[in-house]
Structures are given as structure tokens and as C-alpha cells.
Amino acid sequence: MIGMLVPAAAFFAAFFILPMFRLFLVGGSGASGWGAYMAIVTNHSYFTSLLATFGVALITTLASLLIGSIVGVFLQRHRFPGRGALVALITLPMAFPGVVVGFMVIMLGGRQGLISQLSMALGGGRVVFAYSLVGLFLGYLYFSLPRTILTVMAATEKLDPKLEEAARSLGAGPWHIVRDVILPGLKPALISAGAICFATAIGAFGTAFTLATRINVLPMVIYTEFTLSANIAMAAALSFVLGALTWAVLALARSAAGNTVVAAA
Amino acid sequence: MFRKSLFVAQLCLTLLVCLFLIVPMLLSVLAGLTENYFVGLSSGLTFRWVIQVWQDYGDTIFRSIWIALACLAVNLLLGVPAAYALRRSNNRWARAFEELLVLPIAVPGLATALALIAAYGGWSELRTSWLFILIGHVLFTLPFMVRSVLAVLGSIDLETLEEGAASLGARFVQRFFHVVLPNCREGTLTGALMVLTLSMGEFNMTWLLHTPFTKTLPVGLADAYASLRLEIGSAYTLLFFLMIVPLLLAMQFLARPRGKSRNAATGKPGSQSIIKEPVTP
Numbered sequence: 001m002i003g004m005l006v007p008a009a010a011f012f013a014a015f016f017i018l019p020m021f022r023l024f025l026v027g028g029s030g031a032s033g034w035g036a037y038m039a040i041v042t043n044h045s046y047f048t049s050l051l052a053t054f055g056v057a058l059i060t061t062l063a064s065l066l067i068g069s070i071v072g073v074f075l076q077r078h079r080f081p082g083r084g085a086l087v088a089l090i091t092l093p094m095a096f097p098g099v100v101v102g103f104m105v106i107m108l109g110g111r112q113g114l115i116s117q118l119s120m121a122l123g124g125g126r127v128v129f130a131y132s133l134v135g136l137f138l139g140y141l142y143f144s145l146p147r148t149i150l151t152v153m154a155a156t157e158k159l160d161p162k163l164e165e166a167a168r169s170l171g172a173g174p175w176h177i178v179r180d181v182i183l184p185g186l187k188p189a190l191i192s193a194g195a196i197c198f199a200t201a202i203g204a205f206g207t208a209f210t211l212a213t214r215i216n217v218l219p220m221v222i223y224t225e226f227t228l229s230a231n232i233a234m235a236a237a238l239s240f241v242l243g244a245l246t247w248a249v250l251a252l253a254r255s256a257a258g259n260t261v262v263a264a265a
Numbered sequence: 266m267f268r269k270s271l272f273v274a275q276l277c278l279t280l281l282v283c284l285f286l287i288v289p290m291l292l293s294v295l296a297g298l299t300e301n302y303f304v305g306l307s308s309g310l311t312f313r314w315v316i317q318v319w320q321d322y323g324d325t326i327f328r329s330i331w332i333a334l335a336c337l338a339v340n341l342l343l344g345v346p347a348a349y350a351l352r353r354s355n356n357r358w359a360r361a362f363e364e365l366l367v368l369p370i371a372v373p374g375l376a377t378a379l380a381l382i383a384a385y386g387g388w389s390e391l392r393t394s395w396l397f398i399l400i401g402h403v404l405f406t407l408p409f410m411v412r413s414v415l416a417v418l419g420s421i422d423l424e425t426l427e428e429g430a431a432s433l434g435a436r437f438v439q440r441f442f443h444v445v446l447p448n449c450r451e452g453t454l455t456g457a458l459m460v461l462t463l464s465m466g467e468f469n470m471t472w473l474l475h476t477p478f479t480k481t482l483p484v485g486l487a488d489a490y491a492s493l494r495l496e497i498g499s500a501y502t503l504l505f506f507l508m509i510v511p512l513l514l515a516m517q518f519l520a521r522p523r524g525k526s527r528n529a530a531t532g533k534p535g536s537q538s539i540i541k542e543p544v545t546p
Contacts (some may be wrong), residue, residue, distance in 0.1 A: 002354050004346035008407065009362060011343055015400050016369055019380035026383045071282050074275045088517050090286045095513050097466035099487045103502060104289035107296070112303055112495050114292060142289070145282060174271060203373030206468040206483075210490050219375050219469075226379065226473070236383060239376035247371045 020243075023236050030233025037237050046221065046238065053218040056133060057201035060140040061194050064148045068193065069186060071145075072152025087153075094146040098139075098206020105139045105211060106130045131212040139207040144197040155189035188257045195253030199246045218242055294506065297499035314500035318489070322501060325485035326508075332395060332481060333464040336402045340460050343403070344410035345453060349445055351411070352418040366411060369404040374469030377404060382473065395479045401470040406463050410456035417452030418445075451519070458516045462509050482508075 028034040040046050075087060093101065109115050109130035119127040129135055159182065167177050183190075205219040218238065226235035297315060300308040319326075347366075351359050369377055381401060382392075391397050426448065430440045446453075468483035475484050482505060489498045 002350055002359075005350040005354075005359070005362065008343040008347035008366075008411075011403070012366065012407075015381065016377070016404055017365075019377075019384035020372075022384040023376070023380035067278065067282060070275060071279045074279050086283060088514065090283055091517070092290070092510065092513055093286055095462050095466065095509065097468040097483045097486075099468050099483055099490065100466070100502060100505065103293065103486070103490050103498060106490070106495075107289040107292045107499075108285075110495075114288065142286065145286065149282075174268060199371065203375070203469075205373065205375050205472070206487070209472070210487060219373060222375055222379075223473075232383075236379055239373070239379050243372035243376040246373060247368065250371050 020240075023240055026233055027237030027240050028233070030231065030237070032234075036234055037241065039234065040238060040241050045216075049216040049218050049221045052133070052216055053202050056137055056140065056217065057198050060137055060144060060201045061197040063137075064141055064144040064197050065190055065194050067141075068145055068148025069152045069190065072149040073156050073182065073186075075149065076153040076156040087150075091146045091150055093142055094144075094150075096143065098143075098204055098208075099210045100206075101139045101143050102207040102210025104142055105135050105207075109135055109138065131214075133215060135211045136208055136215055136217065139211065140197075140201045140204065143204075143207070144200065147196065148193045151189050151193040152186060155186050159185045191253050191257035195250055195257070199249050202249070203242065203246050290506070293499045293502050295499075296496055297501075297503040299496060302496050302499070314496045315503065318497060318501045318504060322482075322485045322489070325480045325482045326504065328395065328479065329465050329482035330508075332399055332402060333461045335399055336406055336464040337457055337460050339399070339403045340406055340410040340456070341453070344407050344456065345414055345446070345449070347407075348411045348414035348418060348449070348452075349441070352415060352423060363411075367408045370408055374401075374405065374467070375473065377401065378470040378473035381470075393476050393478065398471055398474045398479060398481065401474050402464045402467055405467060405470065406460040409459045409463065410453075413456035413459065414449050414452040417449045421448055423448070455516060455519050458512050458519070462512045462516070465509055465512075466505075 027036055030036050032039065035042070040050055075083070093104070096104070107113055109128060111126070111128055111130075113128070113130060116126050116128055119125060129138075163181050163185075164177055167181050172180070203219060204217075205223065208215050208217050208220050209223070219242070222235050222238045222242065225231045225238065295306075296302040298310050298312070299306060300311045300313070351363055378401060381397070385397070386392055423445070426444050427440050430444045435443070466483055467481075468487065471481050471484055472487065475481060480488075486498070486501055486505065489501045
């Protein structure tokens with residue numbers, strides 16, 4: 001029976017384990033040797049882009065958790081005609097590739113975007129924000145919100161409304177109920193959604209690629225090192241580190257949320 | 266009074282978020298059908314851009330469909346048996362393999378693509394073939410297939426079913442094809458839809474793995490966004506939507522909690538989330 005695992009295992013070993021091992025070796029084969037693996041902290045410009053990457057990812061995560069939990073609880077608790085269709089529609093973006101997400105941001109905040117047209121019509125001059133870190137943030141939000149909303153909706157469904165009623169009858173105000181009843185109940189779902197948000201935001205390439213090559217987030221730096229500078233060793237080392245960081249974030253969150261992230265999904 | 270205003274605030278935020286998510290899609294569909302987007306709708310509606318995309322980029326669309334179908338075939342051959350083996354063998358190695366299998370999702374596509382190039386980039390027949398892209402797509406989609414089949418297999422009493430069949434004299438091959446496979450049909454279908462959607466939209470890996478002769482739809486999209494007018498990029502996006510939205514809706518339909526479904530019986534809520542693993546944009 002275990003024999004049925006062999007084809008998948010062989011494929012995986014040949015095309016993932018072995019290549020990753022090669023990547024690790026290539027990373028140490030450049031001009032700076034194994035020091036390439038430290039470059040992400042020792043080299044000023046790499047370190048800056050690491051910080052920018054983490055910064056955008058962190059802000060995206062916090063924003064989508066905050067907005068996503070309010071909207072998710074609201075959509076789960078209220079029934080109205082067309083609710084199913086609305087939820088179906090707003091969950092489409094989480095299956096869009098990064099390039100399409102980037103294009104959606106351009107439709108909103110690009111040179112011919114909606115906001116720019118509105119602001120011109122109102123006589124306020126052209127407002128363009130797509131091709132910057134703000135655009136990148138909105139792109140990540142566009143992609144992360146649907147997942148967060150869905151996760152929160154599923155978790156809210158499992159909350160026992162009796163607990164809230166009990167709290168209310170004991171005299172707790174709305175904020176009190178949110179802080180002491182709803183949030184603790186949603187905590188595992190929020191940790192899991194947040195980790196996935198963060199991990200996707202630090203590894204995202206397509207969105208940044210569509211919006212601008214000037215945005216200095218780590219995936220763009222890796223791409224530039226690989227293509228423009230042909231510094232393959234550095235690209236390898238940086239992407240190995242990026243992969244390890246992403247994996248670590250997910251693993252950490254999984255142990256914190258009690259196995260609901262990725263594996264148990 | 267306070268609770269009323271709290272409700273209104275929540276409602277406004279929800280509406281705002283829905284607009285933020287939906288309006289760009291609508292704008293893009295509209296732009297793809299407008300004669301001149303900058304002038305606006307008054308310039309008239311047209312299929313001109315869609316036709317132009319079809320002529321210039323039709324090959325990328327067919328290549329993407331072909332790769333997605335091939336990817337599905339490989340997933341069925343590798344993934345379904347693997348899920349079955351993982352379900353039946355409860356040892357440490359099986360668990361470790363299950364963990365490893367998810368790595369290509371956790372690790373950014375860029376890193377996986379560079380690793381594949383580092384290992385096999387020198388083999389030029391493979392490097393220039395569409396098979397190179399297929400390998401990347403299979404790595405990325407296999408965990409989804411394995412997990413969605415595993416989810417179904419986990420909810421049924423496979424041991425009893427198989428023992429029953431075996432006691433009636435069914436050999437392993439018979440049991441696998443007549444007992445196991447029919448029972449995981451639903452999970453396989455969900456997994457299949459997911460594999461098709463993800464393969465059709467995969468960009469991060471494909472951008473590094475492709476050659477000028479093996480461009481896929483998302484690669485073509487990136488090209489069009491970077492160098493062509495907004496209407497053409499939009500028309501191209503419209504074609505992409507036409508391809509993946511039906512798949513996504515079918516997936517949502519399958520994931521819907523149903524009254525008498527197995528999930529309801531076991532007390533597990535029919536999960537609403539269709540893609541539960543991180544997919545890097």
C-alpha cells in the first residue's frame with residue numbers, strides 16, 4: 001500500500017528536494033561564498049528591502065485582520081437577499097494571480113484609474129497611487145481580505161451566541177463583548193488567517209511586478225539580481241532565505257493556533 | 266442608540282469593502298469592451314480588443330488550458346494514490362511526507378522556480394519545453410489535490426468498507442477501483458477544479474520557467490499590462506475571467522454545506538473556504 005506513495009514521493013524528491021538542495025549550494029558558490037546567506041542582514045540595501053517587505057506584510061496583515069473580522073462577523077450575523085451571491089463575488093479575488101491583482105489596483109489607482117478620473121472630474125488634479133508601496137499594500141489587501149473574511153465567517157458560525165447573551169445580561173457593553181467574548185473565540189482563526197496573509201505578502205511577486213519594478217520588496221530584488229545583474233548565487237541565497245522565512249512564519253503560527261494553519265486546513 | 270450607530274458603521278465598512286473588491290473587476294470588464302476607455306463609454310462598446318487579444322495571444326490561452334489539463338492528469342495519477350496511502354498508513358514517515366508536500370505552497374514560487382533552474386536549467390530540451398512549466402505547476406498543485414482527497418477519505422470509515430469488500434473476496438486492485446475511488450469522488454472533483462484554477466493562474470514560477478515559445482496566459486497578461494494599452498490588457502483579463510470564474514463558482518457550489526451531506530452528519534460544518542492554503546499572489 002505504501003507503494004502507492006512512491007510515484008508522488010519520487011516526483012517530489014526529484015523536482016523539489018533535489019532542486020532545493022542545489023539552490024542551497026548555488027547560493028554559496030558566488031563571489032561572497034557562504035557569506036551570501038548573511039548578506040540579507042549585512043548588506044545595507046538588501047536589509048532595507050527586507051524591512052520594507054516585512055513592513056508592508058505586517059501592515060497588510062493587521063489591516064486585513066481588522067477589516068476582515070468586522071466585515072466577516074457582520075456578513076455571518078446578518079441575512080439579506082443576495083447575500084450568497086455577494087459572498088461568492090467577493091471571494092473571487094483570492095484565486096486571482098498576482099499580476100491580475102496588480103492590474104485591479106491599476107484600474108483603481110493607476111494613471112487612467114477610477115480615483116484619478118474622479119479626482120480630475122472634481123477638479124482636484126490627478127491622484128495616482130498604484131505604482132508605489134501604497135499600491136502594493138492595496139494589492140495585498142485586495143488579495144488577503146476575501147480569505148480573512150471567509151475564515152472569520154466560518155469561525156463566527158461556530159461561536160455560541162449564548163455566550164454573548166450571557167455577557168450582555170451580566171451588563172457587558174458592546175466593546176466588552178467584542179474584547180472578552182468574540183475575539184477570544186475567533187483567535188485561532190485570526191492567527192491562521194494572519195499568518196497566511198503575512199506569508200503570502202512577503203513572497204508575493206506578481207503584484208509587485210505588475211505595479212512597478214521600482215518597488216524594492218525582496219521578491220523584486222531577487223528577480224532583479226537574477227535577470228538584470230545575472231548574480232545567480234545572490235538570487236539563490238536570497239530566495240532560499242525568503243523561502244525559509246515564509247515557512248518559519250507559517251510553522252510558528254501553526255503551533256500557536258493549534259494546527260489550523262496550512263496543514264489542517 | 267449606540268448599538269444602532271455601531272450597526273450603521275459596520276454596514277458602511279462592509280459596503281466599502283465589497284465595492285473595493287468588486288468595482289475593479291467591473292471596471293476591467295468594461296474597459297475591455299470600450300472603444301476608448303479614456304474618453305469613456307460615450308466612445309462606444311466594441312469587441313475589437315477581445316478579437317485582437319484572441320489573435321495575438323490565442324496561443325497562450327490554449328497553452329494554459331493544455332498545461333492545466335496535463336497538470337490535472339499528473340495530479341490524478343500521483344495525488345489520489347498518494348492520498349490513499351497517507352490515509353491508510355499512520356506512521357511517522359507518512360506524516361513527515363505530508364508536511365514536506367506542502368512546502369512548495371509555503372515557499373515562494375520564485376524560489377521554487379530558481380531551484381528548478383539551478384538543478385535542471387542546463388538540460389536544454391527540458392528547459393525549453395512546456396514540460397518544465399508543467400513540473401512547476403504539479404509541485405504547486407499536488408498538495409491541494411492530496412489534501413482535498415484526504416479530507417474526504419478522513420470522513421469515511423474506509424477500513425470497514427475495505428474489510429467488507431476483502432471478506433467478499435475483492436483483491437486490492439478491485440477494492441481500490443470499486444471501493445476507494447468512488448468514495449473519494451467528491452474530494453477528487455474539488456481538487457481537480459482547484460488544480461485547474463491554480464495552474465491556469467500560476468505566474469510567479471511560470472514567469473521564470475517560461476521561454477518565448479512557451480508563454481502561458483498569465484505571462485501574456487503581464488506582457489500586455491506592461492506594454493499595451495489599457496483596453497487590451499482589460500480585454501485579455503476579461504478572457505481570463507471567463508475561463509476561471511466558472512471553475513471558481515463550481516468550486517464554491519461543491520463547498521456549500523448541504524443538508525444531508527456527510528459533513529453535516531459528522532457535525533463538521535461544510536467549510537465555506539474554497540482555497541485554504543496560502544496561494545502567493
